[in-house]
Amino acid sequence: MAKSNIEAEIGPMRFRTAKERWAYLNKYKALYFISIPGILYFLLFKYVPLFGSVMAFQDYNIFKGYLGSPWVGLEHFQKMFQYTDFLRILKNTLLLAFYSLAISFPVPIILALLLNEIRKVFFKRVLQTVFYMPHFLSWVVIGGIAIEILSPRSGIVNNIITSMGFEPIYFMGEESYIRTILVSSGVWKDAGWGTIIYLAALTSINPELYEASEIDGAGRWKQTLSITLPALMPTITILFLLQIGHFMDFGFERVSIFLNTLNSGKGEILDTYIYTVGLLDRQYSYTTAIGLFKSVVGLVLIMTGNTLSKKMTGEGLY
Template sequence: MHNRFLKSFGGYWKYKYLTLLFIPAAVYYFIFHYVPIYGVLIAFKDYKFSLGIMGSPWVGLEHFRDLFALGSFWQVFRNTVTISFYKLAFGFPAPILFALLLNEIRLSFFKKAVQTISYFPHFLSWVVLGGLAIQFLSPSIGPVNIIMQALGFKPIFFLGSTEWFRSVLVVTDIWKELGWGTIVYLAAITGVNPELHEAATVDGANRYHRMRFITLPAMAPVITVMLIFAVGRLVNDDFDQVFNLYNNAVMEVGDVLSTYTYRAGLVNMQYSFSTAVGLFKNIIAFALVLTANALAKKFNEYGLW
């Protein structure tokens, strides 16, 4: 054991400058991601701000029992899973397909221009993008509805319709993250040995065959890992997106766990109850990651560990 420790420490010392670069990230995650775990105790206490976490009375699983007894919570939970599933079904393949298409572009200038334009929305906040979406989808002045009226269709209040709101969330999420999501897949594509494509071309393979039998298999490890992460986010949601786009008219289909927690914790000051909601969500997410990783390892050799 002692020799193993010295061997491991020797490796860190050998690459001491790289280790120094790693330390700030480790400190950041420790302070802002591990130390706050102490606050999970609030979910099992009747938290009073004046008493502090340790001084507040212990109530055990009372908040979880109250949580599971609320019909409104299960409605919010269904909304979260449904919206996340739609994003997984339509949003996850989008950057993969986009990366494959970008890889086939031979004009370097055009390729870089498309990449830059597609990356740009990622760097804008949902406050800005939400405002743009509201204007574009406005039933009176929005370009989308103006075009629909010109084609003979009736205008639709997309952000005020329970039938369309979830679709708006999915489409705007793809719009924002499509370009950024392709970075990982393009990196995987650039790692493919060019000689494989040359040999396939000599054997008569066209672009579609090379994409299917060379490029996609080379992307399989990255796709598997990203899919595991995506499955783990099924019970998570984008608070900034939903908060800037939803309204009272679409609460029935648009209210999700993060907005529900926000109202319970910050608006109604039910800190213990909102912590219980967050802890329940994180436990489900952790279980989904474990399950997805186990299934990935069962069907292929790729996974997180």
């Protein structure tokens, strides 16, 4: 066995002396220096803000700070679940997250499989660019395009509806359409970008497997079911678990551009509610409790999903 393989298996924790450990660290010092910006990012923007969660158990006052603000225990959590509007907003968040997961997650997989079947490289690259481009547009631009397309006066959708003899529909002014608009706009924006990882995973599949299946008489559909999808399953599992962890984070900027008083009944989510109550009404402790609740739900979901995934497929995040 090569020396590098031995070092990889033994690891620095099994070195017998400090001199050997420092020699190992010095050998790979470039890698450790490269990792410093990433470590600092997580420390400053992920771990340090966790201390702010103490606000959820206080009647926080910005002038008194953490040490001077009085403790109220679980009062904000009780208020959260007793408030009628919160339960409605929680329902909206869960439904939108479920619809997005059920519809948005399979689309990049299907799109990657279709792009992988294109044999003309130039045509394939053009399509990839077309599908990727919406990802680089801000939600303000995406929202403006969607609102213009759905406009009751000049929108192309209503032009088609009126040309068929029907009355124009004010899509942005009716609650029944807002969830469809939010989910479909997200699919259009991110579906192409999500195919990148799947296309990269497809390149790692051994071509000899397809050649052997052709000899056995398998067609493209049979090859997809028997070779391609099983090979993609580890990647699909990991990405699915990561998305489950953000189940409650539908996105403030994604919803706020479409939200108005006419459709907020089914369109308002926890992120927009936190913005309204926390920043505009300055109820910092209450909205911190809501954010902590979201984080706990995400943690429970990802741990449950990871456990089930390891039992069913043998793949997991940890």
